[in-house]
Amino acid sequence: MIWNDDFETLPREAIESLQLKRLRQTLERVYATVPFYRERFQREKVTPDMIKSLDDLRRVPFTLKQDMRDNYPYGLFAVALDQIVRIHASSGTTGKPTVVGYTRRDIDMWSELMARSFVAAGAHRGDVIHNAYGYGLFTGGLGAHYGAEKLGASVIPMSGGNTKKQIMIMQDFGSTILTCTPSYSLYLAEAAADEGVDIRDFKLRVGIFGAEPWSESIRREIEEKLNLKAIDIYGLSEILGPGVAIECVEAQKGLHIWEDHFIPEIIDPDSGDVLPPGELGELVITTITKEGIPMIRYRTRDITRLIHEPCICGRTHARLERMSGRSDDMLIIRGVNVFPSQIESVLMDIEGVEPHYQLIVEREGNLDTLEVQVEVNEETFSDEIKVLQDLSGRIRKEIKDLLGITCRVRLVEPKSIARSEGKAKRVIDRRGQF
């Protein structure tokens, strides 16, 4: 099934001419209304009228997450605040979040794209959508919620946590669609088993999972343990939130990115050059319909490739291969963005702690775990156990306060963390090894 036949199956040429038209409108608008873009374009000697083809987009400068931080909170908004009906935010390295604003039309567009995504995943009116994405500043909960209402399905606004209750409601309310992070779905299955119920017997038919990287082997595990089709959804708050791209249930191979609203490019993360079609590189997205905070050539740092081959589902929009990593060092742990620099700042604020640390990310059972290894030196060392335990307890607490995630702190001997000549290897992510 297809939600919006007119747009989702547009021929290639029609998509591209629509993209060009909308791109030029967007560039003219941001040039006129957002000082940040105007100054940056002028510095690069680019004006909107120079962009005469989609190929010309590569002449336009990139936008980085740092630009959002530098213009915190509203500097990149292209409309006055009285046009903004919703504000979301995601975590940032300095504790300052990245802020995005939506006009009423943006919310409508987002709802439309989430409705398309639900249908692509196999959902329809009559479905009971159990939405366990967090409601709040995070875009996941409300983004999925509005799409589910737009679709006309019955949405249960569960939000995250309270696992026992989630299981009871899923069972009693006859939920047919589950939306949450992939790791939480496995946790739900495990918790259900502990309660003595088999989640495989529930009415769940489809799970729509995103907000953290996951592999094909995890997909198989989820499908087997929850007895449903596991669909990968992609989104980021800077661009929209959930619903930027999604797999279709027919192929489950690559995520259709809604090209009437976004222009995806794949670049070499080092040189910034656009790569030939089909090559693996960093995904760059330009929004071409968003009003509140249009994003021009936003560097997502996600590594993928674009698939242009026609899909068996009939949609003509290009697909993103499942994300194979990130070009920077941001970690997504239990759905929370974590930058090693955030943990570094916590450690460096504690007197005597060495700048040598390492983050070990693993998956124990179904949940991501973070271990912070810190070298003990003469200043922090003591002959008393309690002093060292207080140190690790303090680090654990301050990380929890800043990031909201619980970690394990492990004190290690000096020089036991491998040193590097160039960029230090701060992160060992063992989650990919399934």
Next chain:
Amino acid sequence: MYVEQISIFIENKSGRLAEVTRCLGEAGVNIRALSLADTSDFGILRLIVDKHDVAQKQLKEAGFTVSKTEVVAVEVPDRPTGLHGILKILDQGGVNVEYMYAFVERCGANAVIIFRFDDAAEAIKVLTGNGVRVLEGERIYSM
């Protein structure tokens, strides 16, 4: 009246203790007393040795985190209630014991216990005031 103790941070993995003893052995350092406090991740090895300066230097060079602490060596009658008598004196004197461990050798007819106090000076005052013998460092290193 104090005894120098060296403490070494040891990660909880195989071979680390042996590395400490290898270092000390090569430097000709003899261990007089020891205690190992352990947690799930790491341990703290506390040693009284005959040449603590040599030991500290050698271990540091081998990459260990080492610190020196002043502890108190107390002569304890080697009979039932011997230790209890000492602890009672400390308790009555309001002195808190952080940790303690026994010395390998005896001092005449008495045992020797190494104490780490939160306030060592006060502890010594309380002990000696109650007629308990506190041993000098030099005596301990050469026992």
